[in-house]
Amino acid sequence: MKRYLILEDGTIFNGLAFGSQRESSGEVVFTTSMTGYQEVMTDPSYCDQIICFTYPLVGNYGINRSDYESIRPATSGIIVNEHAEFPNHHEGMQSLSSWLTAKDIPGLYGIDTRKLTRKIRQHGTLKGRMTNSIENAEEVIKNLNAEERITNQVTKVSTKTPYHLPNSGYRVVVVDFGVKSGMLRELSRRLCDVIVVPHNTSAADIIRLQPDGVLLSNGPGDPKDVHSGITMIQELLKNNIPILGICLGHQLLALATGADTEKLKFGHRGSNHPVKDLETGKIALTSQNHGYAVTEESLKNSELVLTHQAVNDGTVEGLKHKVKPAFSIQYHPEASPGPQDSNPIFDDFLNMIKTTKKEGLMQYA
Numbered sequence: 001m002k003r004y005l006i007l008e009d010g011t012i013f014n015g016l017a018f019g020s021q022r023e024s025s026g027e028v029v030f031t032t033s034m035t036g037y038q039e040v041m042t043d044p045s046y047c048d049q050i051i052c053f054t055y056p057l058v059g060n061y062g063i064n065r066s067d068y069e070s071i072r073p074a075t076s077g078i079i080v081n082e083h084a085e086f087p088n089h090h091e092g093m094q095s096l097s098s099w100l101t102a103k104d105i106p107g108l109y110g111i112d113t114r115k116l117t118r119k120i121r122q123h124g125t126l127k128g129r130m131t132n133s134i135e136n137a138e139e140v141i142k143n144l145n146a147e148e149r150i151t152n153q154v155t156k157v158s159t160k161t162p163y164h165l166p167n168s169g170y171r172v173v174v175v176d177f178g179v180k181s182g183m184l185r186e187l188s189r190r191l192c193d194v195i196v197v198p199h200n201t202s203a204a205d206i207i208r209l210q211p212d213g214v215l216l217s218n219g220p221g222d223p224k225d226v227h228s229g230i231t232m233i234q235e236l237l238k239n240n241i242p243i244l245g246i247c248l249g250h251q252l253l254a255l256a257t258g259a260d261t262e263k264l265k266f267g268h269r270g271s272n273h274p275v276k277d278l279e280t281g282k283i284a285l286t287s288q289n290h291g292y293a294v295t296e297e298s299l300k301n302s303e304l305v306l307t308h309q310a311v312n313d314g315t316v317e318g319l320k321h322k323v324k325p326a327f328s329i330q331y332h333p334e335a336s337p338g339p340q341d342s343n344p345i346f347d348d349f350l351n352m353i354k355t356t357k358k359e360g361l362m363q364y365a
């Protein structure tokens with residue numbers, strides 16, 4: 001069956017359908033990850049986005065049990081050059097195509113994904129619609145141009161109720177703006193007593209849980225939409241609760257302390273983004289998925305110090321609070337998918353908790 005990608009600028013890509021037959025719209029973004037398609041597709045930060053994989057063959061090890069970052073994929077659609085119909089891996093349980101059908105996610109294959117990627121790099125991310133016919137293309141283009149920006153995706157992917165992953169170590173409250181399970185795995189691996197709470201939980205309710213630290217998770221959309229998160233963080237900072245912000249969590253920490261964010265032209269998505277640690281001068285290869293970034297210029301209005309910077313485009317990748325126990329990074333230390341170079345960030349967080357507890361600075365402690 002034929003399938004098309006119609007972009008807001010009028011471009012039409014002709015390809016073939018796989019996965020769900022449904023039509024769908026979203027912001028078209030590309031990822032350069034060569035492996036880890038299951039983690040990418042189930043990362044809630046891709047909510048309402050159509051993901052184009054630049055790697056030419058996707059799906060060759062199938063879909064397995066262990067690579068889920070969330071159980072319900074939030075992506076609007078998948079674009080690949082070629083997908084493997086007959087995957088082969090000892091953990092593989094089904095093909096990409098049958099999984100997309102089961103999860104009702106439309107797929108498009110057989111288009112020149114390099115051409116699409118070059119277009120996005122030149123023009124910036126574009127809105128698009130995956131359709132089964134081009135009869136109404138003009139109307140689709142008109143609608144894409146008329147559509148309002150998609151907002152408040154965090155509310156779609158965050159948990160509705162709190163849940164507990166009991167353990168014997170530090171109590172870490174994870175604010176779920178669209179959390180990847182990799183972050184929970186890294187905390188549990190370090191014996192943390194994890195409580196995951198909805199995105200709009202108040203600081204008072206979080207403090208009532210007597211956390212040793214708070215992790216602000218990743219999540220979809222524009223950080224400026226997440227108003228309740230920003231005020232909650234300001235209260236946590238007042239109470240000297242140790243905070244680690246990851247990706248959206250990093251952007252929210254910045255907004256909460258007076259810095260600003262902006263939308264990048266086409267974002268950073270992939271497993272090979274070099275980041276420089278400005279304290280040690282070391283460069284790590286990192287896993288990334290973001291379309292917004294904290295503006296360096298705005299840091300002078302905040303009490304944050306720049307700690308990490310992207311090697312490719314110099315954008316802000318890490319921040320530290322001057323006086324409060326809080327730091328954040330724009331990339332993904334849990335990887336999933338991607339290199340493990342930054343995994344010790346979780347140990348840095350636990351060390352910060354240890355020091356803060358020793359100093360007895362937390363208000364409620």
Ligand SMILES: NC(=O)CC[C@H](N)C(=O)O
Pocket residue numbers: 045217218219220221222223246247248249289290291292293
């Ligand atoms: N992975 C994330 O947390 C992404 C953060 C934010 N939605 C962005 O696109 O920049």
